[in-house]
Amino acid sequence: MAETLGFRFFEPEESLAHERFAAHITDFGDALNLIERLHSWSSEGEQSVSTNSDFSEIPKPEVLWDRNSEKPISVLGSISSQNVRVEINRKRDWFGISGQCDVGDRKLDLGELLENLSAEDANAIHGDFVRLKDGQWARIGEKLRRRLRQLRDATHADRKTMKLDATAAPAIRDFLDDGEIEFKAVKAWQNCLDRLARAESLDPQLPAGLDANLRDYQVEGYRWLRRLAEWGVGGVLADDMGLGKTLQTLAVLLDRKDEGPALVIAPTSVAFNWVRETERFAPGLAVHLYRETDRAEFLTQVGPGDVVVCSYGLALRDHKSLADVEWGTMVLDEAQAIKNSRSKTSKAIADIPAAWTVALTGTPVENHLGELWSLFHVVSPGVFGGWEQFRKRFALPIEKNNDEAARRGLAERLKPFVLRRKKSEVLKDLPPRTEMNLYVDLSKEERAEYERVRLEAIGEVDQLQATVTTQDQRFRILALLTRLRQISCHPKLVNESYTGEAAKLIQLRETLSNLKEEGHRALIFSQFTQHLALIRSELEESGFTYEYLDGSTPAQARQERVDAFQNGSADVFLISLKAGGTGLNLTAADYVIHMDPWWNPAVEDQATDRAHRIGQDKPVMVYRIIARGTIEEEIFALHETKRDLVAGVMEGTAAAAKLNNDELIAMLRKG
Numbered sequence: 001m002a003e004t005l006g007f008r009f010f011e012p013e014e015s016l017a018h019e020r021f022a023a024h025i026t027d028f029g030d031a032l033n034l035i036e037r038l039h040s041w042s043s044e045g046e047q048s049v050s051t052n053s054d055f056s057e058i059p060k061p062e063v064l065w066d067r068n069s070e071k072p073i074s075v076l077g078s079i080s081s082q083n084v085r086v087e088i089n090r091k092r093d094w095f096g097i098s099g100q101c102d103v104g105d106r107k108l109d110l111g112e113l114l115e116n117l118s119a120e121d122a123n124a125i126h127g128d129f130v131r132l133k134d135g136q137w138a139r140i141g142e143k144l145r146r147r148l149r150q151l152r153d154a155t156h157a158d159r160k161t162m163k164l165d166a167t168a169a170p171a172i173r174d175f176l177d178d179g180e181i182e183f184k185a186v187k188a189w190q191n192c193l194d195r196l197a198r199a200e201s202l203d204p205q206l207p208a209g210l211d212a213n214l215r216d217y218q219v220e221g222y223r224w225l226r227r228l229a230e231w232g233v234g235g236v237l238a239d240d241m242g243l244g245k246t247l248q249t250l251a252v253l254l255d256r257k258d259e260g261p262a263l264v265i266a267p268t269s270v271a272f273n274w275v276r277e278t279e280r281f282a283p284g285l286a287v288h289l290y291r292e293t294d295r296a297e298f299l300t301q302v303g304p305g306d307v308v309v310c311s312y313g314l315a316l317r318d319h320k321s322l323a324d325v326e327w328g329t330m331v332l333d334e335a336q337a338i339k340n341s342r343s344k345t346s347k348a349i350a351d352i353p354a355a356w357t358v359a360l361t362g363t364p365v366e367n368h369l370g371e372l373w374s375l376f377h378v379v380s381p382g383v384f385g386g387w388e389q390f391r392k393r394f395a396l397p398i399e400k401n402n403d404e405a406a407r408r409g410l411a412e413r414l415k416p417f418v419l420r421r422k423k424s425e426v427l428k429d430l431p432p433r434t435e436m437n438l439y440v441d442l443s444k445e446e447r448a449e450y451e452r453v454r455l456e457a458i459g460e461v462d463q464l465q466a467t468v469t470t471q472d473q474r475f476r477i478l479a480l481l482t483r484l485r486q487i488s489c490h491p492k493l494v495n496e497s498y499t500g501e502a503a504k505l506i507q508l509r510e511t512l513s514n515l516k517e518e519g520h521r522a523l524i525f526s527q528f529t530q531h532l533a534l535i536r537s538e539l540e541e542s543g544f545t546y547e548y549l550d551g552s553t554p555a556q557a558r559q560e561r562v563d564a565f566q567n568g569s570a571d572v573f574l575i576s577l578k579a580g581g582t583g584l585n586l587t588a589a590d591y592v593i594h595m596d597p598w599w600n601p602a603v604e605d606q607a608t609d610r611a612h613r614i615g616q617d618k619p620v621m622v623y624r625i626i627a628r629g630t631i632e633e634e635i636f637a638l639h640e641t642k643r644d645l646v647a648g649v650m651e652g653t654a655a656a657a658k659l660n661n662d663e664l665i666a667m668l669r670k671g
Contacts, residue, residue: 075129077104078139079113081180086110088172088185094163094382095189097155103138111162114152117145147175153393153413156385165382167233169196170416199231207254209284212247217426221248224419225358226255229329234357234380236335238420241362241606242613243427246277249331249360253307254282259355260328261306267334268311269579272559274333278307290314291555299325312337312345319348330354332379335361341374341387350378362609363602364418369395369410376417383417423612433612435622437636438511440503442627449491449498450630453483454668461665477664481631484668488630489531489596504595504625505538511623512544515591516571522591525607527577527598535574535595545569550576562586577607586610590618595625597632601639634667 079101086099099110116130129137130145140148154168164172169192176183204226206214214222221237225248228235237245253262262285264274271289278287288298290310299321302308315322330352332338338346359379365372373390376383384390394410397403423430442450457480464473486493490502508524515522526532529550539546547561547570565573566588573586577598589611598604604624612620626632 075137075139076106076132077102079103079108079130079144080141081144081178084110084144085182086175086184088164088189090186090188091161091163094165095168095186095192097162097164103132108132108138111157114148114155114162117149117152147171147177149409150412151175153409156382156389158386163385165233166192166195166231167380167382167417169193169231196231199227202227202230204255206251209254210251210282212251212281214247214251215244215426217421218244218248221245221419221421222251225249225252228358228417229256229356232356233382233417234359234376235417235419236359236361236364236375236379238361238364238418240421240423241609243421243423244614245360245362246274246333247281249358250278250282250285252358253329253331254285256329256356257285257305260304260326261302261308262329262331263322263325263327263352263354264307264309264331264333265312265315265349266309266331267337268313268555269558269584270333271309271311272555273585274307274309276559278309296321304328312349315352316345316348319351323352327352327354328356330357332357332359333361335359335375335379336363336366336371338378339366339371339374341370341377346374346378362606363600366600366602369399380417383413427614430612430614431616431619433608433620433622435624437624437626438507439626439628440507442503442629443500445498445500446491446503447629449495450484450487453487453494457481457484457668461668473661474664477661477668481664481668484631485596485635486528486531488627488632489526489528490534492534493528493530502534504627505534507625508535508593508595509538509542511593512539512542512572516544520591521565521570521589522572522593523580523586523589523607523611524572524574524593524595525577525580525604526574526595528596529576531595532574532576539572539574544571546571547573548575549573549580551579553579558584565589575607575610577603580607580610584610585613585615587613587616590616591621591623593623593625597624597626597635597639599635599638631667634670 083102084099085101086097089096089098097110101108101110101113112132113130116132128139128141130140131137150171151168154171155162155164157163173193173196175181204223206219206222221239225235225237229252237248239245239248256262266274271291275287275289278285284305285307286305287307287309288302290298290308291314295318299308302325310318310322332349338349340346357379359375361375364375369390370387373384373387373395377387384394394406397406398410460480461477464476483494487495489504491498491500492502512522524532524535526535532548532550536546536548547565549558549561553561561573562584564570565586568588573589575584592608592611594604594607608620608622624636626636
């Protein structure tokens with residue numbers, strides 16, 4: 001019996017009056033295994049042992065427990081598919097899920113069990129054992145535990161109710177896969193399962209009216225979108241910039257034109273592109289630029305086959321009128337525009353109903369996981385539920401504790417609702433892209449200006465830490481960092497009386513001279529319009545021709561300048577980073593020059609993709625001009641940790657959190 005229980009014999013010590021046995025325990029899971037065997041022995045084998053003279057002298061074992069626990073540690077039994085019962089009922093716009101499982105002589109609520117499978121508490125699970133609410137334990141196999149976790153990640157706690165919607169259908173189906181779980185559901189839920197099955201078996205064909213030859217990956221993107229629409233849940237097409245997300249979506253709009261009018265919400269800079277590509281590739285759709293209509297009167301007349309293209313600004317202003325239309329499809333292009341859930345724009349767009357919604361963005365996550373939640377809160381709220389639950393289940397464990405299980409759970413939850421392809425994976429014929437950092441040394445005059453501003457900033461930070469609230473500190477620290485970034489570009493951005501030259505402009509002038517001699521054309525990006533103004537003056541003095549675009553450029557003029565550059569009008573195109581990072585096709589350029597590094601390299605990548613995209617037939621060279629020994633080097637160091645943020649979140653391998661105030665201050669002191 002001792003061998004059966006895992007005991008080994010110990011020689012008696014002189015101080016002990018009887019022989020002793022001890023179990024070989026390596027971790028807490030081993031201890032729970034032993035306790036389970038002891039419970040089984042005492043409850044089931046006591047009679048047979050008592051009749052065996054070999055064990056008649058062994059005293060009945062005692063189970064000790066943690067001094068901090070009110071009850072002895074015990075293993076109540078095993079949870080298996082055979083002793084789990086689940087029921088789904090209708091709850092207004094959602095469904096409610098409830099259930100029980102039998103553990104020994106106890107009935108455990110399904111919600112309690114799911115709560116105890118918490119990914120962020122490493123002490124809640126040991127081996128095959130899960131801790132229950134009262135500190136007791138139960139055995140549960142890995143397969144059932146994994147399916148219960150998927151079910152947990154697909155449900156949302158609302159007071160005492162667990163809610164779910166159609167996005168939970170795959171998790172419910174997998175949970176019930178072995179057919180042993182007792183399950184009841186209202187007919188409406190069965191309709192969700194049927195709709196999922198129809199979507200998965202659907203074989204979408206490109207609509208006849210599409211006037212374009214799609215690449216294989218674009219056909220797959222269309223088919224994925226079409227199946228998602230058939231399922232009736234929103235999603236995110238997160239392909240890299242330049243892979244033709246607009247074209248893939250237009251194919252879906254054409255196929256769904258009988259489902260009602262379509263609303264496309266996009267940045268002003270992208271709106272004209274939507275009109276032109278709709279007219280070119282889907283002439284069977286009637287496309288309207290919302291800003292050029294009489295708006296209120298126009299909205300009463302839209303119907304199937306209409307595509308209304310609206311800016312985010314107008315969507316905010318007219319969201320009540322837009323919400324009165326029964327939209328068949330809503331498309332959110334460059335959807336990172338709603339990454340802040342507290343913004344008025346995000347809240348307004350969330351109030352516009354549509355039969356199906358899709359978001360297009362190459363950067364669904366730029367800085368932190370709250371942006372991902374904000375996006376899905378508009379596109380498909382059932383994917384994550386409320387913010388607090390998402391924060392507790394995913395954001396905090398991943399961003400603060402680097403929790404691998406939570407990361408995998410997030411990737412698994414996202415898988416059906418996000419499609420992301422990289423250019424390196426699908427565009428084998430795209431010319432190569434090479435990157436190089438051009439470091440410049442500040443002149444003696446520039447360095448003196450920089451150090452003066454840096455020391456002033458450090459002195460102000462010391463005062464802030466002592467007198468200002470944490471949130472107000474953050475705004476001020478970021479403002480001080482911006483001043484350092486500006487003076488790294490050109491002292492005149494901070495000190496208008498500065499009359500000396502700037503190292504970056506000298507480097508730019510030399511670079512452009514070489515490029516012009518060799519017949520190359522370039523895009524030049526800066527996030528500071530004042531910096532662009534200084535560059536314009538330099539170009540004019542040096543005899544370079546240029547086109548110019550920033551956030552104040554009228555929409556019609558934007559397209560005219562893009563067309564002019566594409567037709568060979570200028571040596572370079574000056575573009576502000578935010579205004580030109582999306583929606584522009586500038587393949588006439590084969591060089592891209594970033595004059596100042598941005599916090600997140602994803603923003604730079606989007607800008608670079610204006611040139612490195614479908615239609616480019618020359619290798620693309622990317623230069624970053626970085627001032628050595630300044631805050632720019634600190635910012636660029638961040639790029640290594642953030643460049644793969646999107647892919648990491650999708651694959652469950654990486655995530656990022658916001659830099660906290662202490663980290664920002666450390667950058668400022670070091671820079």
